Amino acid sequence: MNGAQIILEALQREGIDTVFGYPGGANLPIYQHLPEYRSLRHVLVRHEQGAAHMADGYARASGRPAAVFATSGPGALNLVTGLCTAFMDSVPMVVVTGQVPTAMVGRDAFQEADVVGCTQPVTKHNYLVTRVQDLPRVMREAVHLATSGRPGPVLVDVCRDVQQASCEPSWPEELDLPGYRLPGPPDRSRLEEAARALDRAERPVILAGHGVILSRAEPELLALAERAAVPVGTTLLGIGAFPVRHPLSLHMTGFMGTGWNLRAVQEADLLLCVGMRVDDRVTAKLDEWAPRAETFIHVDIDPSEIGKNRRPHIEVVADARAALGGLAELVTPPEPERRRLWLTRIERWREEHPLRYLRSDGQLQPQDVVIEMYRRCRDRAIVVADVGLNQIWAALWWNYDRPGRFLNSGGAGTMGFALPAAIGAKLACPEQAVWCVAGEGGFVMTAQELSVAVEHGLDVKVVLLNNFSLGMVRQFQDDFYGGVRSQVGLHVIPDFVKLADAYGLAGCRVERLDEVPAAFDFAERTPGPVLIDCRIDPEANVYPIVPLGKGLNDFRELPDEYA
Amino acid sequence: MSTRERLRVLTAVVQDHPGVLFRVCGMVRRRGFNIQGLSVGPTDQEGRSRMTLAVDAGHAEVDQVAKQLDRLVEVIEVRDLTEEPTLNRQLALVKLAVTGPHRDRAVAEVDRAGGRVLDAGPEHLIAEVSGEQERVERLIGSLRPFGLIEVARSGPVAMSKGIPKRIAEEVSHA
Numbered sequence: 001m002n003g004a005q006i007i008l009e010a011l012q013r014e015g016i017d018t019v020f021g022y023p024g025g026a027n028l029p030i031y032q033h034l035p036e037y038r039s040l041r042h043v044l045v046r047h048e049q050g051a052a053h054m055a056d057g058y059a060r061a062s063g064r065p066a067a068v069f070a071t072s073g074p075g076a077l078n079l080v081t082g083l084c085t086a087f088m089d090s091v092p093m094v095v096v097t098g099q100v101p102t103a104m105v106g107r108d109a110f111q112e113a114d115v116v117g118c119t120q121p122v123t124k125h126n127y128l129v130t131r132v133q134d135l136p137r138v139m140r141e142a143v144h145l146a147t148s149g150r151p152g153p154v155l156v157d158v159c160r161d162v163q164q165a166s167c168e169p170s171w172p173e174e175l176d177l178p179g180y181r182l183p184g185p186p187d188r189s190r191l192e193e194a195a196r197a198l199d200r201a202e203r204p205v206i207l208a209g210h211g212v213i214l215s216r217a218e219p220e221l222l223a224l225a226e227r228a229a230v231p232v233g234t235t236l237l238g239i240g241a242f243p244v245r246h247p248l249s250l251h252m253t254g255f256m257g258t259g260w261n262l263r264a265v266q267e268a269d270l271l272l273c274v275g276m277r278v279d280d281r282v283t284a285k286l287d288e289w290a291p292r293a294e295t296f297i298h299v300d301i302d303p304s305e306i307g308k309n310r311r312p313h314i315e316v317v318a319d320a321r322a323a324l325g326g327l328a329e330l331v332t333p334p335e336p337e338r339r340r341l342w343l344t345r346i347e348r349w350r351e352e353h354p355l356r357y358l359r360s361d362g363q364l365q366p367q368d369v370v371i372e373m374y375r376r377c378r379d380r381a382i383v384v385a386d387v388g389l390n391q392i393w394a395a396l397w398w399n400y401d402r403p404g405r406f407l408n409s410g411g412a413g414t415m416g417f418a419l420p421a422a423i424g425a426k427l428a429c430p431e432q433a434v435w436c437v438a439g440e441g442g443f444v445m446t447a448q449e450l451s452v453a454v455e456h457g458l459d460v461k462v463v464l465l466n467n468f469s470l471g472m473v474r475q476f477q478d479d480f481y482g483g484v485r486s487q488v489g490l491h492v493i494p495d496f497v498k499l500a501d502a503y504g505l506a507g508c509r510v511e512r513l514d515e516v517p518a519a520f521d522f523a524e525r526t527p528g529p530v531l532i533d534c535r536i537d538p539e540a541n542v543y544p545i546v547p548l549g550k551g552l553n554d555f556r557e558l559p560d561e562y563a
Numbered sequence: 564m565s566t567r568e569r570l571r572v573l574t575a576v577v578q579d580h581p582g583v584l585f586r587v588c589g590m591v592r593r594r595g596f597n598i599q600g601l602s603v604g605p606t607d608q609e610g611r612s613r614m615t616l617a618v619d620a621g622h623a624e625v626d627q628v629a630k631q632l633d634r635l636v637e638v639i640e641v642r643d644l645t646e647e648p649t650l651n652r653q654l655a656l657v658k659l660a661v662t663g664p665h666r667d668r669a670v671a672e673v674d675r676a677g678g679r680v681l682d683a684g685p686e687h688l689i690a691e692v693s694g695e696q697e698r699v700e701r702l703i704g705s706l707r708p709f710g711l712i713e714v715a716r717s718g719p720v721a722m723s724k725g726i727p728k729r730i731a732e733e734v735s736h737a
């Protein structure tokens with residue numbers, strides 16, 4: 001076997017079935033042997049960034065990792081944004097890049113770049129392989145590291161001569177990673193302590209992050225919340241960890257979270273955060289966050305997340321599922337009377353601070369579009385949002401009941417994520433309807449991947465919430481930067497229906513609310529990808545929103561005159 | 564907090580793979596910490612190196628430096644020695660351009676400060692001094708008037724005093 005075959009064989013052995021990739025000088029040996037490996041489905045992307053986002057969407061939708069191939073230099077560097085996106089959101093991915101031949105490394109050879117150096121900050125781990133006999137071990141380690149513990153992307157950079165060198169592979173039985181330890185079961189006494197704190201709390205709140213979804217801990221979260229009668233909010237990436245329509249749901253937290261969620265977080269005397277980083281989009285101004293929480297309990301699989309931003313009173317380093325399951329058993333269900341006051345207060349906040357938007361017969365409101373989509377698909381669809389206002393509308397105006405139904409780039413906020421990630425999600429879950437929601441700004445950043453959807457006949461329905469501007473930046477400028485609208489107008493954009501046509505997919509345009517149902521009928525009727533260009537109110541905003549630099553208490557709602 | 568108060572002294576046992584030093588330094592920089600002193604050397608175990616780092620933790624919580632180091636796959640064990648009784652040593656080589664009567668006084672000064680003359684020529688002396696950072700700095704200062712032309716200093720090497728409980732138990736069982 002040669003190195004290229006070992007790489008392909010290793011992926012196959014590890015159960016990876018899909019590769020998103022792009023060939024070039026430094027990975028041609030891999031492509032030469034690819035056809036021998038029939039169980040590996042290769043998807044030829046149109047830009048390497050698309051490959052990383054597709055593998056990302058694939059893993060977020062299915063929980064299974066995919067592989068990514070790229071050539072050296074510019075090919076590998078085009079992956080960096082996609083790696084960062086996956087890394088920030090703890091998404092597993094195995095990336096194999098070609099590197100110049102061993103003897104050329106360090107000489108500024110054609111298409112040489114220090115890929116291991118460039119990708120170190122955006123991968124969980126990475127390797128440069130200069131000896132073919134190392135490949136079986138490195139490939140096994142790469143898959144193990146990517147998928148275990150707190151998942152993340154792992155990159156293996158392989159010199160071209162190594163891909164061509166022969167060796168009889170010896171596949172390691174055991175991995176020897178002395179510096180990589182996975183957390184064991186949660187510390188019993190910490191869980192006891194947390195359970196007693198929950199028993200004592202008058203105004204408890206649970207916040208759930210992506211970690212709950214990654215560890216498939218939704219049943220345990222539901223059991224804990226119901227047993228202890230504790231309301232549950234989620235982060236943007238935690239959406240789906242707890243059913244939005246559940247009576248105990250606080251919906252989304254953070255600087256664009258729901259008013260009743262923010263009130264509850266700010267009033268809580270106990271806050272239990274599970275599988276989340278407690279980052280600035282969740283806390284807004286950190287020293288004004290959850291000021292009344294006498295007990296802050298933080299559960300995370302990554303010890304470095306605990307105490308990074310706010311020091312907890314009780315910390316549990318463990319997988320979310322084990323910790324929540326343990327807690328659910330240990331808590332004592334409160335007398336219904338005991339929680340009534342707190343839950344009634346939350347109910348009142350829900351009524352005082354409902355999600356609102358501008359109702360208008362004139363211009364199309366984005367929320368109306370999302371609501372119509374939801375009415376049709378309920379929880380049968382996977383919604384992949386891009387970044388910007390469209391992302392928050394899709395997060396807030398849909399009642400997600402299950403995990404893996406709302407995918408978006410939370411930590412990195414990468415515009416251009418949605419279309420390729422939706423393609424990846426569709427390939428992972430062909431039986432699910434997949435809707436891609438994007439602004440016209442982010443969409444054009446990776447629009448070339450439409451060809452992939454067409455080539456594979458993928459039923460990905462693209463809904464553009466087209467406001468002819470970089471909407472979220474425009475809102476920030478209006479609200480926080482003196483109303484100076486600077487470089488946010490996208491006055492010259494393609495005719496998206498013609499663009500769809502040029503790429504070989506069906507498209508239509510919607511300008512009024514009453515045209516929406518027909519457009520969705522058309523999209524649902526038409527097999528394969530469809531693009532709907534929704535010309536929405538260019539002034540539509542996201543509310544509530546916490547002004548930059550302010551605390552959660554200062555959230556602003558839709559001004560009354562618009563409601 | 565002053566830089567001094569934010570300073571953490573850590574030791575890390577790492578796999579001695581190519582690029583490990585780059586990974587450790589990159590992580591320290593990315594997290595907004597700053598390396599004030601660093602030394603690396605082999606351990607008595609094959610394939611393992613030991614690093615001593617003096618790190619300014621910046622605005623981070625004090626345990627973040629150790630936790631972030633520990634996250635690196637090739638870092639096997641991290642200890643934060645800042646709060647423990649620790650021995651912390653540095654080494655310096657000092658070259659002086661000295662002739663005539665200065666020379667004897669310089670040698671006497673090196674002696675007085677507990678240093679050692681390693682090399683002597685007609686026009687120069689090289690002295691070695693080791694100890695806590697302050698001591699090394701004091702000696703260098705006291706030699707300055709004698710025509711100091713070059714100083715080479717190592718980073719810190721640190722070790723906690725006593726025997727950790729775990730190892731003490733193993734030893735007593737043996």
Ligand SMILES: Cc1ncc(C[n+]2csc(CCOP(=O)(O)OP(=O)(O)O)c2C)c(N)n1
Pocket residue numbers: 386387388389390391413414415416438439440441442443465467469470471472473
């Ligand atoms: C790659 C990248 N560049 C810049 C930004 C900053 N940014 C955040 S939201 C936004 C506007 C997005 O506009 P559009 O895609 O039209 O979506 P809208 O907000 O209008 O829904 C920008 C520029 C980003 N998140 N990602």
